[in-house]
Amino acid sequence: MLALPLLEANSNLQTAIPPKRIVATGVFYGFVPENFHPKETGKNYASPLLLKPLDPFRKDYTVFSGLDHNLSGGHNATKFFLSGIPTTESKGFAEANVSIDQKAAQFVGGRTRFPSLALDSGKGSEHTLSWTRNGNAIQAIRSLEKLYQMLFRKDDGPSRDQVERDLADKRSILDLTREQATGFQKGLGRQDREKLDQYFTSVRELENRIEQSRLWLDREKPRTDYALPRKVDSLTLRERTPFFYDLMTLALQTDSTRVITLAFTNLGKENGGLPGVSQGYHTLSHHGQVKESIAELSIIETFHVAQFSRFLGKLKEIKEPGGRTLFDNTMALLGSGMSNANSHSNRDLPVVLAGGGFKHGEHKHYARKGKNSIPLCNLYLSMLQNFGLELDRFNTSSGTLTGFEKLS
Numbered sequence: 001m002l003a004l005p006l007l008e009a010n011s012n013l014q015t016a017i018p019p020k021r022i023v024a025t026g027v028f029y030g031f032v033p034e035n036f037h038p039k040e041t042g043k044n045y046a047s048p049l050l051l052k053p054l055d056p057f058r059k060d061y062t063v064f065s066g067l068d069h070n071l072s073g074g075h076n077a078t079k080f081f082l083s084g085i086p087t088t089e090s091k092g093f094a095e096a097n098v099s100i101d102q103k104a105a106q107f108v109g110g111r112t113r114f115p116s117l118a119l120d121s122g123k124g125s126e127h128t129l130s131w132t133r134n135g136n137a138i139q140a141i142r143s144l145e146k147l148y149q150m151l152f153r154k155d156d157g158p159s160r161d162q163v164e165r166d167l168a169d170k171r172s173i174l175d176l177t178r179e180q181a182t183g184f185q186k187g188l189g190r191q192d193r194e195k196l197d198q199y200f201t202s203v204r205e206l207e208n209r210i211e212q213s214r215l216w217l218d219r220e221k222p223r224t225d226y227a228l229p230r231k232v233d234s235l236t237l238r239e240r241t242p243f244f245y246d247l248m249t250l251a252l253q254t255d256s257t258r259v260i261t262l263a264f265t266n267l268g269k270e271n272g273g274l275p276g277v278s279q280g281y282h283t284l285s286h287h288g289q290v291k292e293s294i295a296e297l298s299i300i301e302t303f304h305v306a307q308f309s310r311f312l313g314k315l316k317e318i319k320e321p322g323g324r325t326l327f328d329n330t331m332a333l334l335g336s337g338m339s340n341a342n343s344h345s346n347r348d349l350p351v352v353l354a355g356g357g358f359k360h361g362e363h364k365h366y367a368r369k370g371k372n373s374i375p376l377c378n379l380y381l382s383m384l385q386n387f388g389l390e391l392d393r394f395n396t397s398s399g400t401l402t403g404f405e406k407l408s
Contacts, residue, residue, distance in 0.1 A: 018320040020356065020387045021258045021330040022104050023248065025308055026081045026129045028265045029285040030338035031301050031350040032294060037065045038363040045363040049298060053306040054352070059361040060312070060327070061354035062404070066366035067376040069337070069396065074344030079137075081337030081349075082129045082261065084377045084396045093395060095133035100380040100394070102132055104259045107389050113216045114150070114257040117141065121237060121244060122265035129261045140263060144232045144243050151247065151256055152221055222254035236273025238303065245311040253318055253326060264304060274299055285341035308334045312354055331356030331383050349376060357386060359405045366402075379404065 031050055038045035045063075047055055054061060069084040071077045080086050085097035095103070105116035118130040120140035130138035141147050228243060229235075244262060251257050271277040276299050277284075284300065287293035315327035335351035338344070354360065366374040377397035382404055384394055392399075 016321070018322065018324065018326075018329045019255070019258055021252050021260075021326075022101060022333075022356075022383060022387060023252070023260045023262075023330060024082055024101060024129065024333040025262045025304075025335075026078070026264070027301075027304050027334075027336045028075070028078045028127060028263065028338070029281060029341045030078075030336040032287075032297060032342075033340050033348065033350070035298060035301070036063075036350045037348075038063060041363050041365045043362050050301050050305050051352075053302065053309040054312075054354075057309065057312050057354060061352055062358065062360045063363045064351040064353070064366070064379065065363065066348055066368065066373060067351060067379060067401075068339070068347050068349045068373045069376055070372050071337075071346045073346060075338065075341075077346045078337035079127065079129070080131075081335065082380075083131050084375065084380075087131075087135045090135050095395075096135035097131050097395070098133040099129060099131045099261075100384060101130050101259050101261045102138065103384060103389070103394065104387050106133070107384075107387065108258050110215060112255055112257050113219070113221075114251075116259035116261070117147075117248075117251060117257050118261050118263075119147065119244060119248070120263045120265065121241060122263070123268045127263050127265045129263050140261075142233075144228055144240060144247065147244075147247050148228055151251055151254075152224055154221060222250075222256065224250060224254075226250060236270055237268050238273040241303075241307050242310065245307060245314065249311065249314045249318070249326070252315075252330060267300070272300070272303075274303055287342055289342070305334070308332070308352075315355065327355045328357065329355075331358075331386065333383075347373060351376065351379070353379070353383075356383070357407050358382075359407055364403060374398075374401075378402075 035049040036051065038048055038051070040046060047058075051063060069077070069080065071080070071084075071086065073086065077086065080097060080099075082099035082101060083097040085093060087097055090097040101116050101118070108115050116130070116138075118128060118138045118140040120127055120142050122142065128137045128140045130140070132138065141150075226246065232240065232243060248260050248262065251260065267274070267277070267281045271280065277296050279293070279296060281300060284293050284297040287297055312327060312332060315330055315332070316325050318326040320326055320329060332354045333351070334354075335349055337349065338346055339348050339350060368374075375396045375398055377395045378399060378401040381391070381394040381397040382400040384391065385400065386406060
């Protein structure tokens with residue numbers, strides 16, 4: 001296991017009250033329900049197979065059952081794990097299908113170099129968990145080498161000049177498109193005006209991002225002696241995953257960002273390099289109750305939970321001002337927008353939340369009220385309030401999550 005190095009940490013975190021962070025890991029093919037959800041509720045539950053890697057943090061996380069987004073749609077609905085609203089159903093919402101990470105990123109703004117980081121471990125079709133308030137998907141970063149360069153390599157010489165030119169080109173394009181769009185405004189009907197308003201909002205958001213990027217160009221990046229192996233992006237999923245979590249830890253520790261999402265989709269080459277896995281991830285997720293297939297699928301799912309557990313351990317090792325740790329100040333979510341891939345079910349989603357200043361150590365079950373489940377967005381609202389946002393609703397939430405309390 002790789003040990004994280006000592007950093008010349010961001011001086012802002014040496015004297016100030018450490019900020020809250022949000023990290024969300026989403027697995028696209030869910031988890032076998034009977035291997036994830038405990039049979040007992042409360043504190044004295046027996047850890048099912050997939051939660052055993054989290055046993056060292058038993059008092060530091062909560063496992064939920066009964067929460068979901070009241071959606072159907074199988075694999076397509078997994079993209080909306082962090083928002084709860086498909087793009088096709090987002091018109092009636094003030095901020096479309098904005099995801100929890102992007103809502104948090106709006107709050108952070110330019111206080112960090114990156115308001116958020118969206119990452120994707122896959123190598124096939126592109127996937128994302130992150131959606132803007134205009135219903136646009138955030139393109140996720142797949143390259144570890146690119147992520148490392150963004151976080152730690154100095155932009156100087158030709159590299160910095162190119163970044164400045166790119167930012168200037170983007171602003172010029174935005175100026176031109178705004179002028180063209182303004183000319184269309186007269187004589188438009190209500191629906192077309194709404195579409196144009198959404199467009200102008202998108203333009204303003206892009207302008208803000210460009211300005212934030214320009215302001216950070218002249219600020220020195222944090223330094224670290226942590227190094228990635230050569231050709232890291234060509235490694236198997238099993239080999240790459242720890243590096244994703246290491247860089248995520250460093251990004252949080254140096255206050256380069258306070259919001260991160262990580263999507264796990266396909267296994268890539270050689271079935272992810274996971275011993276004992278002979279078939280593709282998607283194929284195994286449709287196991288048809290065949291014991292051998294479920295056993296192979298459990299290897300993949302246990303791997304995901306074990307890597308998340310390793311990440312929690314890293315967060316606990318890092319001390320922050322006030323006698324707390326990075327773990328104490330980070331809400332770390334693991335789950336999926338699909339519960340049972342074998343039946344394409346999106347109900348009763350698998351969700352674990354660790355750290356972040358909540359009272360943990362239980363399995364909390366939330367029974368349905370009629371045909372509808374308790375919205376998972378209720379948990380997201382509780383998280384956003386804990387992050388510092390003053391709001392009483394997030395997307396499909398009906399309120400904060402009952403019975404889930406912050407530490408005093």
